[in-house]
Structure formats: structure tokens, C-alpha cells
Amino acid sequence: MKIGVCVKRVPDTETRPKIASDEKNFDLSDAKFVISPYDEFGIEEALKLKEANGGEVVLISLDSSGDVTVIRNGLAMGADRAIIVEGDGERDPYETAVILSNVLKEENFDIVFFGKQGVGHDYQQVPSILAEIMNLPLISVVVELKIDGDKVEAVREIEGGEEVVEAKLPVLISAQKGLNVPRYPSLRGIMAAKKKPIDKKSPEFTAEKLSWEVEKVELPPPRKAGKIVEGEVEEQVKEIISFLSDEVKII
Amino acid sequence: MRRFEGVDFVESDLLLTEEEKLMRDTARKFVEDKVKPIIEEYHRGHRFPIHLVKEMGTLGFLGSNLKGYDFLPGISNVGYGLIMQELERGDSALRSFASVQGALVMYPILTFGSEEQKSKWLPLLASGEKIGCFGLTEPDFGSNPAGMKTTAKKVGSHYILNGSKMWITNGSIADIAVVFAKLEDGNIGGFIVERGMEGFKQVEIKNKFSLRASDTGILYFEDCKVPLENKLPGTKGLKSALMCLTQARYGIGWGVLGPAMECFHIALEYSKERIQFAGKPIASHQLVQEKLVYMLSEITKAQLLSIQVGRLKDEGKAHFSHISLLKKNNVKIAREIAKLSREILGASGIVDDYPVIRHMLNLESVFTYEGTDEIHTLIIGHRITDIPAYY
Numbered sequence: 005m006k007i008g009v010c011v012k013r014v015p016d017t018e019t020r021p022k023i024a025s026d027e028k029n030f031d032l033s034d035a036k037f038v039i040s041p042y043d044e045f046g047i048e049e050a051l052k053l054k055e056a057n058g059g060e061v062v063l064i065s066l067d068s069s070g071d072v073t074v075i076r077n078g079l080a081m082g083a084d085r086a087i088i089v090e091g092d093g094e095r096d097p098y099e100t101a102v103i104l105s106n107v108l109k110e111e112n113f114d115i116v117f118f119g120k121q122g123v124g125h126d127y128q129q130v131p132s133i134l135a136e137i138m139n140l141p142l143i144s145v146v147v148e149l150k151i152d153g154d155k156v157e158a159v160r161e162i163e164g165g166e167e168v169v170e171a172k173l174p175v176l177i178s179a180q181k182g183l184n185v186p187r188y189p190s191l192r193g194i195m196a197a198k199k200k201p202i203d204k205k206s207p208e209f210t211a212e213k214l215s216w217e218v219e220k221v222e223l224p225p226p227r228k229a230g231k232i233v234e235g236e237v238e239e240q241v242k243e244i245i246s247f248l249s250d251e252v253k254i255i
Numbered sequence: 256m257r258r259f260e261g262v263d264f265v266e267s268d269l270l271l272t273e274e275e276k277l278m279r280d281t282a283r284k285f286v287e288d289k290v291k292p293i294i295e296e297y298h299r300g301h302r303f304p305i306h307l308v309k310e311m312g313t314l315g316f317l318g319s320n321l322k323g324y325d326f327l328p329g330i331s332n333v334g335y336g337l338i339m340q341e342l343e344r345g346d347s348a349l350r351s352f353a354s355v356q357g358a359l360v361m362y363p364i365l366t367f368g369s370e371e372q373k374s375k376w377l378p379l380l381a382s383g384e385k386i387g388c389f390g391l392t393e394p395d396f397g398s399n400p401a402g403m404k405t406t407a408k409k410v411g412s413h414y415i416l417n418g419s420k421m422w423i424t425n426g427s428i429a430d431i432a433v434v435f436a437k438l439e440d441g442n443i444g445g446f447i448v449e450r451g452m453e454g455f456k457q458v459e460i461k462n463k464f465s466l467r468a469s470d471t472g473i474l475y476f477e478d479c480k481v482p483l484e485n486k487l488p489g490t491k492g493l494k495s496a497l498m499c500l501t502q503a504r505y506g507i508g509w510g511v512l513g514p515a516m517e518c519f520h521i522a523l524e525y526s527k528e529r530i531q532f533a534g535k536p537i538a539s540h541q542l543v544q545e546k547l548v549y550m551l552s553e554i555t556k557a558q559l560l561s562i563q564v565g566r567l568k569d570e571g572k573a574h575f576s577h578i579s580l581l582k583k584n585n586v587k588i589a590r591e592i593a594k595l596s597r598e599i600l601g602a603s604g605i606v607d608d609y610p611v612i613r614h615m616l617n618l619e620s621v622f623t624y625e626g627t628d629e630i631h632t633l634i635i636g637h638r639i640t641d642i643p644a645y646y
């Protein structure tokens with residue numbers, strides 16, 4: 005089984021965002037980078053499929069940073085090889101999907117995993133656009149997956165419940181938390197990752213540009229100072245009650 | 256409180272390889288996920304979290320710098336040190352476990368063992384399926400193990416061991432013990448003694464105020480029958496035991512950077528949040544800053560020393576006195592840093608809401624075991640003056 009996993013290098017979720025001087029981008033010079041956490045569920049599921057059925061797990065990433073550490077981490081978890089499409093800066097979801105579709109078509113995977121979203125920008129668009137471009141079924145927000153021959157059965161998370169979806173390979177899957185518990189790379193895995201191939205490609209953008217542009221990014225306004233009630237307990241209670249009933253009107 | 260992300264004032268991360276950083280980050284994640292949430296409970300209960308052993312084995316943390324078999328990761332000594340650092344940030348108990356298993360049990364079997372001993376025990380020890388301990392210290396002989404009273408007498412197809420070993424990490428839980436004993440010719444030899452062998456008893460030491468989450472035991476040998484093939488054929492006198500100690504001390508030198516960095520991190524964050532006098536954080540007082548700067552300075556110097564000794568070790572150029580300096584210096588500053596951190600936390604520092612007092616107490620054992628601070632001073636003194644001053 006030939007399994008692809010699209011992974012994105014993103015700033016660690018604990019990063020405190022700083023806005024770059026052009027006010028359109030983030031200044032990430034101090035940030036620590038990781039694989040987008042949802043993508044890790046994709047990698048884990050891919051590795052489990054490979055362990056059950058044999059085959060190959062290939063990581064694909066569109067990334068212009070030149071830093072391969074994050075991809076190595078995925079190889080250390082157990083993926084066999086990686087393809088990095090080196091871009092020339094941030095791409096919007098449509099451009100990303102077009103560029104990735106060229107790699108996916110070339111590789112001809114039986115199944116391709118994504119995270120349900122890439123943390124940071126959180127567009128949640130790439131898998132859907134790709135499915136459209138490639139004319140393949142996409143099962144999104146998957147929390148359980150069974151594959152038997154070319155039969156696919158997936159459980160999706162939906163508002164207030166779950167939905168069971170069936171499809172046939174080839175298929176695209178976007179992973180949600182709960183699908184599995186991603187493994188840690190073992191030391192032997194880390195040593196082996198050093199020798200695994202990382203193929204670097206330049207982006208091929210083969211479509212009409214449909215994009216939008218980021219006008220401006222802003223941080224949310226700083227929180228206003230809280231209100232401190234003082235005095236005797238009874239007075240404090242009265243003050244809190246009048247605040248809740250008169251000012252915020254919730255009681 | 257801001258999340259711990261290491262302490263790296265002079266960008267010594269630049270001295271690490273990509274793999275070494277990944278190894279450290281993996282160990283850190285393991286400790287955050289699996290150790291931090293449970294460790295206070297095990298510390299309070301005076302219990303070793305034995306369920307973590309197999310997972311450490313799967314990740315390759317046991318004997319990770321040893322080479323020669325497929326199942327041994329054979330990573331660099333700096334990578335190994337970084338893993339020890341992260342484990343000990345969880346608790347010195349975990350690092351002690353990994354030190355004993357890797358440096359004091361797997362290393363001697365690999366270095367002094369027969370082919371049968373290696374193929375039988377190394378895979379089981381690397382995976383964590385079997386646990387080992389190392390018996391050198393005796394009730395009457397600590398810093399001076401040459402005086403040991405435990406004897407091994409050859410009788411027919413067995414060696415008969417008599418004596419006892421005290422303060423033995425993993426002593427009561429171990430499946431096998433690497434034990435040093437005096438042979439009839441007065442030389443010291445090493446043996447693999449297996450749990451359940453006739454005349455072998457393992458007893459836990461209770462009521463410790465330090466390393467409470469580690470198992471420490473006493474090993475008793477009363478006409479203990481050990482088959483001839485359980486002697487480690489390559490052991491040649493006390494020197495063989497000391498070679499093991501050099502391996503373990505190297506890991507300890509790195510390990511204590513974990514608690515040192517954590518205690519510094521907590522003291523720094525706490526002092527920025529804690530308000531005393533004129534509405535100002537305690538970090539605004541010069542006396543507090545002086546302590547914080549001392550901690551950071553010592554950590555930074557210790558990190559650079561560790562990396563250099565690690566690189567020397569990879570090249571086969573680390574002398575045991577280099578490793579004495581690493582163990583002595585780093586444990587001393589870690590112990591001092593834990594104490595200063597506890598001071599900065601005031602009363603909050605005496606409860607286990609923060610890991611500081613636990614680290615502080617653990618480091619008392621680490622200061623004493625594997626050669627006390629004084630013994631390492633004497634080893635370095637011997638090296639530079641060429642005059643032994645042990646007695």
C-alpha cells in the first residue's frame with residue numbers, strides 16, 4: 005500500500021505571536037517549530053496501515069524554510085521518505101493545494117492523510133480543495149478508520165454525534181484528535197531517519213491564480229484590567245450580585 | 256507559569272546535532288506526558304514507577320550509547336547525556352534507573368561478558384523486560400570498595416558467594432545483579448547473580464528522605480550458589496568495577512542538569528510573579544537577581560563542560576578524571592541551585608506543589624553515590640599532582 009501524508013511545519017502552539025513589520029505576516033524568528041499536531045495523527049495512522057499491510061509511507065510538505073528538522077521527526081517516527089516542495093514564501097490554501105496535487109498525481113498514492121487543519125493559520129481548506137482538483141473522495145475530521153482490501157470505513161466527528169462513511173481506495177483522509185495516539189520517535193528511529201531520503205522539488209503552480217491576499221494581521225486587543233471587589237464579605241457579595249444583574253445582565 | 260523550554264543562555268544548542276536535539280525533545284516530551292503527571296504520587300508513596308521501564312526500553316533509552324548489536328541504538332554520548340538530563344528533570348529516580356540499567360549492568364555484560372551472557376541478557380535489558388542492579392558498596396565499605404568483604408569461593412560447578420551489598424539501586428526489584436566479590440586469590444571478580452538463586456535475598460530499604468521514587472535495596476548472599484558460567488569472564492580486579500562507574504558517572508554529570516535547569520526556571524518564573532514590598536515582584540530585588548544570575552552562570556558553564564566531555568568520550572579521549580570533574584562540578588552546582596530555588600520560593604518551596612524540594616532532596620543521594628564529592632576531588636587531585644591522597 006502506498007501511503008502519503010501531507011505535513012506542515014508550523015510554529016509550536018505555545019508560541020506567542022508577534023506581528024512582522026509589514027503587518028501582513030508574523031515574525032517567527034524566535035519560534036520553535038513542530039509538525040502541525042493534527043498531521044501527527046495522520047502520520048501515526050499511516051504507520052499503522054503500513055504495519056498491517058506493508059508498503060511505503062511518504063511525507064509531503066510544502067515548506068520554504070529550508071529547515072528539515074521537523075520532517076526528520078516524521079521520518080524518525082517511521083515514515084520511509086519525504087518530499088519537500090520548496091516554496092518561495094507563504095502560499096494561500098488554493099496555491100498550496102494546486103502545488104501538492106502535482107506531487108500527489110505523480111506519486112499515485114492509495115491513500116493520503118492530512119491533519120484536519122494546520123495550526124497557525126487554521127484555514128481548514130487544503131484537503132477539500134485537493135479533493136476537488138484531483139477528483140478524489142475526501143473523508144474529513146476522521147476519528148476512526150478501518151481499511152479492508154480497497155474498502156474504507158471511517159467514522160467522522162459531526163455536531164452532536166458521529167457519522168460512519170464508506171468509500172473505496174484511493175481516498176483522502178483528514179485526521180482529527182482521537183484517531184490514535186501518535187508514537188514518540190525511538191532513538192533507533194532517530195538514527196535511521198538520518199539516512200532516509202528527503203527529495204527536494206521546486207513548486208509547480210499550474211493553475212490560474214484565484215487567490216486572495218492578506219491585508220493586515222492584528223493581535224486581539226489586550227484584555228482590560230479585571231475588577232477587584234474589596235470590603236466586608238457581605239458588601240462584596242452585594243457588589244458581585246449587582247455587577248452580574250445590572251452590568252452584565254446574566255442573573 | 257511559562258512552560259519549561261530548556262535553559263540556553265549562550266546558544267550552546269548550536270553545538271548539538273539535529274539528531275541530538277530531536278532525541279532531547281523526544282525525551283522531554285516523554286517526561287512531560289508520562290512522568291510529570293504521576294511523579295509526586297510515586298514520590299509520596301515511596302514507590303518506583305516500574306510501569307515506565309518497558310516504555311523507556313521501547314524508546315531506546317536503556318543503554319542507548321552502547322554499540323555492537325542491532326537492538327542497541329548506539330547514539331552519541333552527548334545524545335545520551337541529553338536523555339539523562341531530561342529523565343532526571345522528571346526525577347533523579349528515573350535517571351538512576353537508566354544509569355544502572357545501561358552503564359552498570361548492560362555495559363559490564365557487554366564489556367566483560369561471555370557471548371552467551373551477552374546474547375541472553377542484553378536484549379532483555381535493553382527492552383526493559385528484565386531489570387538489573389549493580390552491587391559494589393557494602394555496609395562497611397563505601398568510598399573504599401577495595402576493602403570489600405563479600406567473597407566468592409569456587410566449589411565444583413559453582414561459586415559460593417557470602418556477604419552483603421547495601422544501598423543498591425533497583426536492589427529489591429532486579430531480576431539480575433552484577434556483583435563484585437573477592438576471589439580466593441584476593442582479586443576482585445564480577446558475577447551475574449539471578450533472582451531466586453539459592454542463598455540470594457533482596458530486601459528493600461524503606462524510609463528514605465531522598466530518591467523516594469527509586470528502589471534501593473540490600474543484597475544478601477548466604478552460601479549463594481552461582482553457576483561458574485555466571486562469572487563475568489572479562490572482569491580483572493577492581494578496575495573493571497571502576498570502569499563501570501566511569502560510565503555511570505558520565506550520565507550523572509549530564510543528568511543533574513535536568514533538575515538544575517528546572518529549579519532555575521521555576522525560581523525565575525516565580526520571582527517575576529511573586530509580589531512583596533511596594534507592589535514589586537521579588538525579581539526586582541538585587542539579592543534575588545544575584546541568586547538567579549548565579550544559577551544561570553553555573554548552568555551555562557556546566558552545559559559547556561558536559562558537551563566537551565561528551566565529545567571527548569566519543570573520540571575515546573575522555574580520561575576518568577575528566578568524568579570526575581563533570582560529576583563533581585555538575586552535581587555540586589545542581590545541589591546548590593536546588594537549594595537557592597527553594598529559598599526563592601519561600602514557604603511555597605517546602606511543599607511538593609513545586610518539584611523543587613523533591614529535586615533538592617534527591618540531589619543529596621546523587622551527591623553521595625557514584626563517588627562522593629570528596630572522592631572526586633581526590634581523584635582529580637591525584638591526576639594533577641601525581642600524588643594519591645586517599646589515605
Ligand SMILES: Cc1cc2nc3c(=O)[nH]c(=O)nc-3n(C[C@H](O)[C@H](O)[C@H](O)COP(=O)(O)OP(=O)(O)OC[C@H]3O[C@@H](n4cnc5c(N)ncnc54)[C@H](O)[C@@H]3O)c2cc1C
Pocket residue numbers: 355388389390391392395396397398399421422423424425466471620623624625626627628629630644645646
Ligand atoms: C540512593 C543511593 C543509591 C545507591 N546505589 C548504589 C548502587 O546501585 N550500587 C552500589 O554499589 N552503591 C550504591 N550506593 C552507595 C554509594 O555509592 C555510597 O554510599 C558511596 O560510595 C559512599 O559510601 P558511604 O555511604 O559508605 O560513605 P563513606 O565512604 O563512609 O563516606 C562518608 C563520608 O566520608 C567522606 N570520606 C570518605 N573517605 C574519605 C577520604 N579519603 N577523604 C575525605 N573524605 C572521605 C565521604 O566523602 C563522605 O562524605 C547508593 C547510595 C545511595 C544513597
